[in-house]
Amino acid sequence: MSGPAGRARGRLTGWWRRRSLRTRLTVIAATAIAVSVFASFQVASELLAWELQDTVEDQLRADSRVLATNAERAGLAQAELPPYPGSGRLVRVILPDGSTRTPDGQPALPPVSEHAGRVAQGASADLMESGDLDDDGYLVYTLRAGGGAIQVARAADDSPINGFGLGMLLIGLLCVAGGALVGRTVARAGLAPIDRLTAAAVRVAHTRDLDADIPDEGGGEIRRLIQSINDMLAALRDSRRAQRLLAEDAAHELKTPLTSLRLNVELLIRLDRRGTLDSALPSESRTRLLDDLGAQVAELSTLAAELTDLARGDVSDESTEVLDLADVVMAAAARARSRVPDVEIALDVTSVWMSGRPAGLQRAVLNLIDNAGKWSPADQPVQIRLRAEGASAVLEVDDAGPGIDAADVPRVFDRFYRADSARALPGSGLGLSIVQRVVDAHGGRATVARSARGGALLRVDLPAAAPPAPIARPTAGEDTAVR
Template sequence: MSRPAGRLTRWWRRRSLRTRLTVIAATAIAVSVFVAFQVAIELLDRELQDTARNQLRADSRVLATNAERSGLAQVPLPPYPGSGGLVRVILPDGSTRTPAGQPALPAVSEAAGRVAQGASADLMESTGSDDDGYLVYTLRAGDGAVQAARVADGSQNNRFGWGMLLIGLVCVAGGALVGRTVARAGLAPIDRLTAAAVRVAHTRDLDADIPDEGGGEIRRLIRSINDMLAALRESRQAQRLLAEDAAHELKTPLTSLRLNAELLIRLDRRGTLDSALPPESRTRLLNDLGAQVAELSTLAAELTDLARGDVSDESTEVLDLADVVVAAATRARSRVPDIEVALDVTSVWVSGRPAALQRAVLNLVDNAGKWSPADQPVGVRLRAEGAWAVLEVDDAGPGIDAADVPRVFDRFYRADSARALPGSGLGLSIVQRVVDAHGGRVTVARSARGGALLRVDLPAAVRQPENSAPS
């Protein structure tokens, strides 16, 4: 792109939409006026030419009639009045006669001479330029010819052109004014929308919906922004609830941890740690501290996972869900050696994020392990049912009360019977979020062994060939 064109492009991009609409309207009118001007000039010129030719033919026929009646040498030629058409008689010998006082016409052309000699009946010809010349019509008459001529005058076209130019300038100015007015009226909803958006940005008030006005694209834009504000309100409300719930859940373990730590510090400063705390009590206290730190670590990790929502750098791939389930069961056994997991899995391929799915399965196994008696394993089954991969995790515990089922996947919700057990109340909430993100569903029922049965349904995927890479 050349430098002037680049500067023009940058200038155009810096203009407001109102200015652009004004320039476009004025340019469109200017182009229309220019085209109309050219067409009108052409039509006017043709009309004037046709009128002049017809007039010359009529004058020549009158003069030819008189010449045939009186003879070319005797036909009367009144003195030139000072304006109007010009005439001339061409005699057989090639000489000419003109009215007294008439301006001299150009010499008789060879073509006109041939008409006078009888080679053709008539001839229309132009001499000189359109603005400084003559239009001459030659008509055979008797033994010679007669001619009628007029001076080519472009003044009428020029006057018409200047008039059209003046009208065009007025139209361009009017078009710019109309374009500015239309742009201002058409963009008024955009201005109000901008002001409302600026107000929301300054006040942080997401509850102030923008009035739905205008039509077509403007209305769709306003509705889209209102939907965005509603989504932001929901997100902020969810963040506030998460922070409030997290503060509430962190209060108890942090208080217990602080009290135990302060007790140890105080006894150590007094030098009575060994005497005040027998070895058994000290071991129990240190174990409590370790358990509280582990619980806080788990809670912090789960809060981080929930706060991230569906945002993840992990890519989606086609994977065998059986591998994910086996890996999650192995991790559960390593974290809680007393837990026993009975696996019954078949290969089922799904499209998903491996780490997120493994976290969900691990939470299901951990939750079942809390309730399953020591002599009863946690049952984990994976199979394919039609277009779905079905994962079931059950235990032989007391099961979930009917009153707790509607809230079992809520954040930080813990049934009364579970408050004495370790946990944050976030595990099943994370499970539901991961399953929802993968287009599946999770339900709760009672297992055949009397405990809880949690079922996860995920859309199955077609296994890719070994030599193909995931897209």
């Protein structure tokens, strides 16, 4: 909509949107009452008008029957007509020749209508019609009598309706004012919990105190809203607690490699400044120190990457797609072979389709293989098995190492957790926690047990999916040209 009407409507809409909810409820209540009063006035006025008209018509019929009786006795020309009282009823006699008689001093009535003339001629017994005279409304009743007709008329009296309308107007104004007051009071009482909820939310925003739950009050929608906000605060508390724990654990885990790296670098710098690097560190010792530095840098890089992955949580730009988990497992195994050529990997996989994020799943499988590669003896391969069991895709990574102690099993997938026997091995203790997060994000379950070879058996169950429908290929002889 454009033009002045559209601009006016836009300004009205903008004004309405800027009003508070309390003001809107007040206006709505007052408007609803005003509309109700107006509708009631219209209906009552119509009913009153019909009732008054029925009363006047009944009176006209009664008066006409009295005059018709007199006319039958004395004749239309000689019948005595009642004197005009100055207002109210009007009388007229229609003689057989079409002429009329009226009482002395009575105002003139409208000319005899065609329908009334037919009644006087015997076409029908009576007739009720309305007419106008000097901008006033009249009801005229015509009754056949004595070869002619008797007409009795009465001016329409609007004073009862006008008085009724004035009374309804005053009552309507009082109702609108009372409705606005009641609407304001109801809005204030109904929105009081929301006001307290807003104040509590503002207080939490200013103080950053997520431990202060908002008191549960009210019922219905208000209670559900408060519960939702409290649930959101609980989620924020958990998120902030997890962030704090992650930062504390990261600082703790970074302290040891950084300290070792700093000491080794400071040793090299100190010896180099003294000019005794070659004499103090023989070639073999220097090579071993540089290897240690390289390993520590690699460990820090891995730890930083895993911390970044964990800090991102479930937020990922990678889209979900239907994929063959066997392709993901084989790709992860190929990466593991390139990273650690010493570890032998034996694959026994079958095609199992699922809906997931390929990069995240590949990272989880790679972490499982890396974990198994640390423990598996050089002459024993890491066995990877993938199969379908019912509605699940089952992935098992089996090593021939010493296995996991029963005391360590409940914490295997915790962040930064490393068993006492694993502290001398490279790693950050984050690999399996990343596996747990990826599996949880895909609606799966990760468990640990002892394998038949005595080592650890890490099992992942993921929900399977139907394979995608094959793409229809044109048969021989079909026209495949693109038009």
